[in-house]
Amino acid sequence: MLLEKRSDGSEGPCLHEMINRAVEFHGHLGPFLVLGVRMGLLARRELFPMEDGEMKAVARTGNVPSLSCLLDGIQVSTGCTMGKGKISAEPPGVPEAEFSVHGRRVTIRAKDGIIEEIRSWRDRYASLEEIARSIQERSDDELFDLKSTKKVK
Numbered sequence: 025m026l027l028e029k030r031s032d033g034s035e036g037p038c039l040h041e042m043i044n045r046a047v048e049f050h051g052h053l054g055p056f057l058v059l060g061v062r063m064g065l066l067a068r069r070e071l072f073p074m075e076d077g078e079m080k081a082v083a084r085t086g087n088v089p090s091l092s093c094l095l096d097g098i099q100v101s102t103g104c105t106m107g108k109g110k111i112s113a114e115p116p117g118v119p120e121a122e123f124s125v126h127g128r129r130v131t132i133r134a135k136d137g138i139i140e141e142i143r144s145w146r147d148r149y150a151s152l153e154e155i156a157r158s159i160q161e162r163s164d165d166e167l168f169d170l171k172s173t174k175k176v177k
């Protein structure tokens with residue numbers, strides 16, 4: 025995995041490479057796939073799992089595309105896969121997922137404005153790929169609301 029330096033000085037997996045992997049896995053590039061990748065990378069930075077299999081994800085996306093495309097982005101960027109029993113998809117069908125590592129939790133939700141922009145992508149973009157690339161370039165603050173729960177001892 026290629027690492028890249030971020031603006032805050034930290035190092036992390038290269039976003040472009042991660043999205044390429046997600047596209048290979050999912051079959052096409054779309055905005056919800058990119059949101060899922062970004063969500064998973066943010067969760068990793070918040071919860072810093074040290075080993076494969078430490079993180080679990082519960083997505084509240086349901087399993088109807090295109091919203092559920094988020095699931096594939098999350099699986100690729102976190103390693104929380106269906107096969108490992110580390111991710112589940114639940115109702116009610118919102119762009120939100122809860123991630124946990126050893127009792128530390130973070131809930132990440134895509135902002136309403138972003139979802140609205142995706143739903144009406146034809147107003148501003150020529151293709152779904154174009155809005156996906158645009159979302160890829162934005163900051164976490166622009167994309168997500170985040171709620172952390174510290175472990176209670």
Ligand SMILES: [Zn+2]
Pocket residue numbers: 050052054057089090093
């Ligand atoms: Zn998709």
